[in-house]
Amino acid sequence: MSAIRVRNLSKSFKRPIRTSGLRGAIQDLLHRRYEEKKAVDDLSFDIPQGEIVGYLGPNGAGKSTSIKMLVGILVPTSGDVTINGLVPYRNRAATARGIGVVFGQRSQLWWDIPVSETFQLMKYMYKIPDNRYKRNIELFADVLGIQEFMHVAVRQLSLGQRMRADLCAALLHNPSIVFLDEPTIGLDVVVKKKIREFLLEVNAEYKTTILLTTHDMQDVEKLCSRIILINNGTKAFDGPLERMKTEFGAGETLSVQVEGAVENWDGLRLLGVGDYRYDPESSTLTVRYDKRESNPAQLLSWIMGRASVVDFTVKPPEVEDIIRAMYTNPARPVLQEVL
Template sequence: MSAMIEIEHMSKTFRLARRRPGLLGGLRSIINPEMRTVQAVQDISLRIEKGEMIGLVGPNGAGKSTSIKMMTGILMPTAGSLRVAGLVPIEQRRELASRIGVVFGQRTQLWWDLPLIDSLRLLRHLYRVPEERHRANLEHLREMLDLDEFIDTPVRQLSLGQRMRGDIAAALLHDPEMLYLDEPTIGLDVVAKARIREFLLHLNAERGTTVLLTTHDMDDVEMLCPRMVIIDHGRKLYDGSVSAIRERFGGERTLIAVLDPSDLDQLARRDAGEVCLQGLPVGVRQIRAEGPRVWLGFARDALPAHELVAWLGGRYRLRDVTFQEPEIEDVIRRIYEENLLLQDVQVIA
């Protein structure tokens, strides 16, 4: 695969005027402003191959939106180099615009008072898409995103989920190679989120469109993105698979075992009517029990999963065994709360 995005030591610094309190202070701020420096992005290097789907994750103010604005040519990096589809965004914005699509969850590129279909037709002229190609793309997007139920409705009357589907269609009418999605599911209900996720997976599989997704919704990342990049205070803290970060920082896994009811009286004692397994291996603890179903938590480095199953199978007749991984949102929260990545950023970034 060839690279869609190549970033080397990219940084972005803003100089902002600091407002002084009070009337006289406000006048002094205008006449002789005191400047402060904000480092929004710090020395980020990143390579994204064609056809990848990547989640860009971080708290508010981490530098996600600033990074996307540099990748799309809206902002110029203060330092470092950046190429998207072989182009330098800030220098070749017009050419780059025909090869990328951008969707900002809290903004729209649609005309507010026009029916959705009129916005989609007008965009053909802005992007200079040939009429036949535009017609074919619009027909495909209408079908895949179920636009027909509201395509003649003014944009201002659309629900948030409908408008988001319209914005995604608008960003894809010109067949972009690269799609940037900034919080595309923010504020959407479960059904709307599922429909957009399904479409993005189809788009990536069918057309090989490269997708960079920034989101606070960890379900988006888990369902769409095999690879995740975490940034905080403008620094890249992690770049790798979702499964690897869960493995590294996920804490306990949970084994859910369904025992044969006939074994419970003989092989387990009951405390206050609840099954309590005895003699559990080191590093394994019982979380709870409901009838013959028992939840056991175990550290990843304490005991391999297959050994725990073998231990249970040697003592109980097992009806069923399943494993439950920690939620990725809980993993990310733990990373930030415990400052885990910052302790060894050079190792994994």
């Protein structure tokens, strides 16, 4: 049995169409027209127990809406979801016992009380046996470094501390599936690293299934063996990370700040560069290239031969870049079904 099974899942929202101006407002008041917006459209996939899946897509693609259906917050317009064999919105309580949920933007900790008391409440709410609770707290507090702020009220925590506490609280009852919506948003490198180590450890120790959304390519590379890419509410890609990268994600960006007026960079084309831009104002040259066709060192040395370089950076592809590449390059296959 799959841990998560999704079949032809759709969700549409009804939104009133607003006409502008006073006349429009009165018109709308008397006769309101609605438009139906499909946030999720005929989505299907299976996730077996123990897999870590990156659930990616641009903002507004329907990631959060579909996750909210998976955990039982939203009721689907049509289609089926089963989580550990249960229909989440029909068996909220039973589903909740087997899952952990963390939404990066929204804490579920209790504002006024210390972290430790929230953990205690979780213990009673999920009926966690004493010995398991103790072992989990020890393991989690150690990996996440929670001990130092265990007795501080939640409102006094920094964002990184709060996020770590949130993660710990969501995993105390050993859920077999964990849903993470942008767990590393707004965190510094050190905390991000801690959180990734933690997730890997939990996955190894308890065979926990993890579904996470993120905009951070590092998260994806360090954690996910499989990627599901969502766009316009439908699945755009489903497969291993490596395949996504070779198919769509080999683009890098090189930014070079140069001195001296050079206007003609056309020679870059000969080195296999598809897209470049020179901004005379900041005298910065931005070069986008495909790693399989161009070598950044070669590009840089060519540029250095023509102008004196003040500074340069190489930026690996962001998830957004990969998605953009998929949709702006029609030569490549867009839809890949593996089911």
